[in-house]
Amino acid sequence: MSSENVQTKWGQFIPLVIVFFFWGFVAASNDILIPVFKTAFNLSQGESQLVSLAFYIAYTVGSLIYMGISVLIKEDLVNKIGYKNGLSLGLLISALGTLLFYPAANTGSFPLMLSGLFIVALGFSLQQTVANPLAIALGPIKTGSQRLTLAGGINNLGTTIGPLIVTFAIFGSSTGASTLSIESVKIPYLILGLAFLLVAILLKFSSLPDRPALIEEEIAADGTTAKKSALQYPQLVMGMIAIFLYVGVEVSTASNLPAYMESIINAKTGLIYTLQEISPYISLYWASLMIGRWTGAIEAFTEKASLQQILRFVAPYLAFGVFLAVNAIAKHDLTPFYVYGLIILVLIAADIASKGNPARMLLIFSILGIVALAVGMSTNGIVSIYAFTSVGLFCSTLWPCIFTLAVSGLGKNTSQGSSFLIMMIMGGGVVSWLQGFISEHIGIHASYLVGVLCFAYLAFYAWSVSGILRKQGISFDKKLSGGH
Numbered sequence: 001m002s003s004e005n006v007q008t009k010w011g012q013f014i015p016l017v018i019v020f021f022f023w024g025f026v027a028a029s030n031d032i033l034i035p036v037f038k039t040a041f042n043l044s045q046g047e048s049q050l051v052s053l054a055f056y057i058a059y060t061v062g063s064l065i066y067m068g069i070s071v072l073i074k075e076d077l078v079n080k081i082g083y084k085n086g087l088s089l090g091l092l093i094s095a096l097g098t099l100l101f102y103p104a105a106n107t108g109s110f111p112l113m114l115s116g117l118f119i120v121a122l123g124f125s126l127q128q129t130v131a132n133p134l135a136i137a138l139g140p141i142k143t144g145s146q147r148l149t150l151a152g153g154i155n156n157l158g159t160t161i162g163p164l165i166v167t168f169a170i171f172g173s174s175t176g177a178s179t180l181s182i183e184s185v186k187i188p189y190l191i192l193g194l195a196f197l198l199v200a201i202l203l204k205f206s207s208l209p210d211r212p213a214l215i216e217e218e219i220a221a222d223g224t225t226a227k228k229s230a231l232q233y234p235q236l237v238m239g240m241i242a243i244f245l246y247v248g249v250e251v252s253t254a255s256n257l258p259a260y261m262e263s264i265i266n267a268k269t270g271l272i273y274t275l276q277e278i279s280p281y282i283s284l285y286w287a288s289l290m291i292g293r294w295t296g297a298i299e300a301f302t303e304k305a306s307l308q309q310i311l312r313f314v315a316p317y318l319a320f321g322v323f324l325a326v327n328a329i330a331k332h333d334l335t336p337f338y339v340y341g342l343i344i345l346v347l348i349a350a351d352i353a354s355k356g357n358p359a360r361m362l363l364i365f366s367i368l369g370i371v372a373l374a375v376g377m378s379t380n381g382i383v384s385i386y387a388f389t390s391v392g393l394f395c396s397t398l399w400p401c402i403f404t405l406a407v408s409g410l411g412k413n414t415s416q417g418s419s420f421l422i423m424m425i426m427g428g429g430v431v432s433w434l435q436g437f438i439s440e441h442i443g444i445h446a447s448y449l450v451g452v453l454c455f456a457y458l459a460f461y462a463w464s465v466s467g468i469l470r471k472q473g474i475s476f477d478k479k480l481s482g483g484h
Helices: 003-040 050-073 077-081 083-099 101-107 110-137 141-171 182-204 234-255 257-263 275-296 305-329 340-354 358-378 381-389 391-395 398-407 411-442 446-471
Strands: none
Touching (some): 003 050, 003 257, 050 110, 077 083, 083 182, 141 275, 141 305, 234 398, 234 446, 257 381, 275 391, 340 381, 358 391, 358 398, 358 446, 381 391
């Protein structure tokens, strides 16, 4: 492939990553909306987690609608309308969802607010279906997973600044207190809807291919032995549960963090965390995913092993620097966050120890996730906060690991399997709601046991899927990474 063609494809990649940014921005902003809605509508912790449930269940509903339409027209929907049109349509659907925030704020309707979030995520479901394979197609197949990692890093740039911007937009200040009004939510989301429309127009007239030449590799040696359905592959079925629980623990850890921090009282100063003081820690959690994914994207830029080793240390601290810079602009005190640089070393060591094998990486990072949650539940104050926050570091690489393992060996059923995996993103809402509900009975601190159970299954999947794939003659000899 000529350098000119490579440059052209990277140029096409730029408008695509804007869509990845939107996903992260809105998903992380939900963590700010949860305590806002909880106060404004006088909700219990379990009821407040309906925000996450409405948002993430829309991914499943969207996937079912997508498959239903494809069956009715007897052709894959995106193949029929084109990838670029599919992305634009998804953005338009999301824009329609933001419009509901206006009447919902005026009438003080929590169900209408949830409906708006549901429709926004419904559009995201279509965007996810299109954007992931499109990112792989915009360049050499051998670096496709690295482009997904890079896109995931941009996604987490959105998750890092989203809570800060939404907090500022709602309260008028990122640090100072102000009167909470549910009507303050409508303007930020109307502006977001306008951004959706503008990007939809940008994509429509961009150089993105409408029907990219996706590379299909038939793994089955004998076509007659290929299974008729992706659901006949155990690695996929177990992987669907893994995706459900991975997204669940990733989202629930963050969405329940505000309630935990609000419950913390410093014994010496009597300090109680306010929502404005919580937003930098929510930002740090999502920045932790960005830190891990920037580390995993280095192979998209160079094939030199020596340079990769250097970047493996540079990339995570560069991402950490972005977090510090954003919070400095927001005039937050950075002093409490410097120590987090030491925790990042654990991420780097784990990445090196995994040697790029997705099963080994999934096992190591799942165990570290259990350790982080255990430390968080057994300690108090800032130590527990950083322990819970570090879960973001250990979740950062799990999507590509699970996705890679789940679709390996599916051959011509790979696309179908991918659709099933995207459907399981609903775990983000279900597990968040479950933890919120359980917290009402055992306390918010102990409720993180839900996350421990999620990581335990992920470790089990990492151990068992290796044997399943070996029986199918599949192994991973080279480093393979990606992102969500």
